Amino acid sequence: MTARKRAPISAPEPHRDGVIRCTSEVRGKQVRSIYVSGVDEFNVVNIDFTDGTALTVQIVPAAKLKVELNDWTTGDGKLLKQWPVIITR
Numbered sequence: 001m002t003a004r005k006r007a008p009i010s011a012p013e014p015h016r017d018g019v020i021r022c023t024s025e026v027r028g029k030q031v032r033s034i035y036v037s038g039v040d041e042f043n044v045v046n047i048d049f050t051d052g053t054a055l056t057v058q059i060v061p062a063a064k065l066k067v068e069l070n071d072w073t074t075g076d077g078k079l080l081k082q083w084p085v086i087i088t089r
Contacts, residue, residue: 026055063088 026049035046043059065088069081
């Protein structure tokens, strides 16, 4: 009997275009107030509507790490190995 290798578990892919659309959920609502905070680690935009609902956008800093091993002995930086991109959360 041979051992079966497990497929690696990967994180969900981020949105490719970097855009989140929520127009249908807020279309026609009247805005009561807009609150923007950049205090400490609480970075948020909060839009309060007159019907008692609110759209909150929390801005979470992240880093994207791209790791490569290059050979510079000939001056051209030949790619030897490349690892998958890591996005911190």
